[in-house]
Amino acid sequence: MNSLWQLLSDAGRLSERWLSDVDACVSLAALSQGSSLGGRLHELRGRSVLLLARDQLPAALALIELDGIARRVVLCPPDVASTHLSAVVATAEIDAVVGDQAAADLATDLFIACSPAITPGVSDREESESTEWVLLTSGTTGVPKLVGHTLATLSGAMPVGTSLGHNAVWSTFYDMRRYGGLQIFLRAMLGGGSMVLSSAAEPVGDFLSRAGERGVTHISGTPSHWRRASMSAAATKMAPRYVRLSGEIADQAILDHLRAAYPNADIAHAFASTEAGVAFDVGDGLEGFPAGFLGRRGDVELRVAEGSLRIRSARNALGYLGDGPTPLFDADGFVDTGDMVELCAGRYHFVGRRGGVINVGGQKVHPEEIEAVINRHPDVQMSLVKARRSPITGAIVVADVVMTSERAVAADAEILKSQILDICRDTLAQYKVPASIRFVSAIEVAASGKLARTNV
Amino acid sequence: MSIRSDIAALFTEVAREQRKTLAPLSDGLGLLDTGLDSLCFAIIVARLEDRLGVDPFSAEDEVQFPVTVGDFITLYEQAAAPVART
Numbered sequence: 211m212n213s214l215w216q217l218l219s220d221a222g223r224l225s226e227r228w229l230s231d232v233d234a235c236v237s238l239a240a241l242s243q244g245s246s247l248g249g250r251l252h253e254l255r256g257r258s259v260l261l262l263a264r265d266q267l268p269a270a271l272a273l274i275e276l277d278g279i280a281r282r283v284v285l286c287p288p289d290v291a292s293t294h295l296s297a298v299v300a301t302a303e304i305d306a307v308v309g310d311q312a313a314a315d316l317a318t319d320l321f322i323a324c325s326p327a328i329t330p331g332v333s334d335r336e337e338s339e340s341t342e343w344v345l346l347t348s349g350t351t352g353v354p355k356l357v358g359h360t361l362a363t364l365s366g367a368m369p370v371g372t373s374l375g376h377n378a379v380w381s382t383f384y385d386m387r388r389y390g391g392l393q394i395f396l397r398a399m400l401g402g403g404s405m406v407l408s409s410a411a412e413p414v415g416d417f418l419s420r421a422g423e424r425g426v427t428h429i430s431g432t433p434s435h436w437r438r439a440s441m442s443a444a445a446t447k448m449a450p451r452y453v454r455l456s457g458e459i460a461d462q463a464i465l466d467h468l469r470a471a472y473p474n475a476d477i478a479h480a481f482a483s484t485e486a487g488v489a490f491d492v493g494d495g496l497e498g499f500p501a502g503f504l505g506r507r508g509d510v511e512l513r514v515a516e517g518s519l520r521i522r523s524a525r526n527a528l529g530y531l532g533d534g535p536t537p538l539f540d541a542d543g544f545v546d547t548g549d550m551v552e553l554c555a556g557r558y559h560f561v562g563r564r565g566g567v568i569n570v571g572g573q574k575v576h577p578e579e580i581e582a583v584i585n586r587h588p589d590v591q592m593s594l595v596k597a598r599r600s601p602i603t604g605a606i607v608v609a610d611v612v613m614t615s616e617r618a619v620a621a622d623a624e625i626l627k628s629q630i631l632d633i634c635r636d637t638l639a640q641y642k643v644p645a646s647i648r649f650v651s652a653i654e655v656a657a658s659g660k661l662a663r664t665n666v
Numbered sequence: 667m668s669i670r671s672d673i674a675a676l677f678t679e680v681a682r683e684q685r686k687t688l689a690p691l692s693d694g695l696g697l698l699d700t701g702l703d704s705l706c707f708a709i710i711v712a713r714l715e716d717r718l719g720v721d722p723f724s725a726e727d728e729v730q731f732p733v734t735v736g737d738f739i740t741l742y743e744q745a746a747a748p749v750a751r752t
Contacts, residue, residue, distance in 0.1 A: 602707045602723070
């Protein structure tokens with residue numbers, strides 16, 4: 211396996227390719243003649259490196275340099291609680307930290323700053339390690355799990371050499387240190403493209419404008435990212451050829467919305483997870499995926515067992531680092547995604563997460579299924595269904611809803627509520643119909659790009 | 667609006683929403699005979715908590731579960747009484 215630097219170079223045209231963020235734009239040609247690590251790459255050879263920077267650009271540049279040199283690189287998103295970092299350092303046997311000044315406080319043998327200001331001088335990039343890439347799961351509570359990958363498992367789904375990648379400018383709402391963002395970063399780097407990186411602090415409208423100015427052609431995000439983006443007038447400032455959704459259930463409403471907003475784009479929703487890797491893309495514009503995907507021979511095998519989607523492929527993670535509470539693979543070598551699916555008319559539909567079920571008087575309710583129905587109302591921007599404790603049934607379901615226009619809510623709240631509830635009643639079993647609907651101005655989206663769900 | 671009329675209106679509202687046929691309400695009518703199911707009552711209890719600020723079922727003292735419509739109304743009238751005085 212060649213290193214990221216080797217593969218990126220093999221894709222050619224370094225002088226025309228770049229990585230940019232809010233503040234800087236770094237040419238890959240400059241990186242070939244210099245270092246984001248102050249020329250200190252050699253000190254990191256064979257080490258287990260924690261890559262921890264607030265901004266994505268310095269982290270992305272350091273990662274390009276570190277693959278093939280470091281024994282292990284842990285890609286740490288900036289939102290990981292500092293109280294969890296010592297556990298990450300111990301589990302991953304970290305003996306060097308690369309990052310910005312905030313990371314310098316971690317007590318390890320070696321700290322090296324990374325920066326988008328490239329230090330001139332050619333580094334020795336001869337590959338000496340098959341670097342393990344470690345991603346952190348995006349769980350909302352507890353110490354994140356450390357998931358081991360290699361460049362090979364992470365890039366297994368790349369359509370190398372296709373027309374998609376040529377001259378492409380990639381971007382994503384995701385942080386590139388999360389699986390969904392890393393996929394886009396690697397597509398850009400291995401496929402001969404450039405990339406616009408997002409920034410957690412940047413308003414979504416500013417990001418969309420920046421993406422438009424940089425000529426973004428391929429862009430990805432979660433359905434929640436896209437719903438939020440579609441509220442911005444700046445969504446029209448870019449004209450992507452390829453729009454991708456992943457990380458959450460892509461319901462028909464958001465697929466239809468993106469089809470209308472970007473009529474010239476290929477719109478695909480992908481199924482991927484940090485543990486299972488990329489499983490498949492769906493490009494027919496419909497929610498769910500064809501049942502024929504199951505039982506297909508090839509590099510990705512899918513099956514459904516106990517209601518959840520299971521995946522076995524060369525893109526699966528290697529495993530969890532440390533003493534994971536649960537094994538990654540089942541007895542047959544499949545990763546249980548925990549994503550529940552139901553077969554309907556020749557198509558599997560995602561209904562929700564196994565752990566997210568609300569129990570209404572003994573009946574199981576997946577909040578995502580109800581949200582998908584609420585989102586069908588043409589004036590609904592996004593929704594969040596949650597449990598409310600009930601002394602009668604244990605729980606009932608209630609919904610927070612963001613409308614596209616707050617003025618409409620002010621004028622006709624009761625009419626809108628009854629319209630939404632009518633759609634629910636026509637589609638859902640009674641116990642799934644929200645007992646109340648609350649119009650809110652915003653719904654929290656977590657740093658992972660997914661709706662922030664709290665269990666009762 | 668009295669608590670009694672609030673509750674009667676809610677029974678009607680929830681029965682309509684849940685597409686149930688509501689029996690003519692009277693104090694002596696058993697809750698199980700109103701035509702409403704447990705989901706309907708769960709919704710009614712949640713809405714009464716929103717409107718009156720009380721949930722008598724979550725009180726620390728053990729609650730005698732109401733059997734009739736009259737019991738149900740009395741439960742809320744008693745639970746809401748201290749709130750109403752302030």
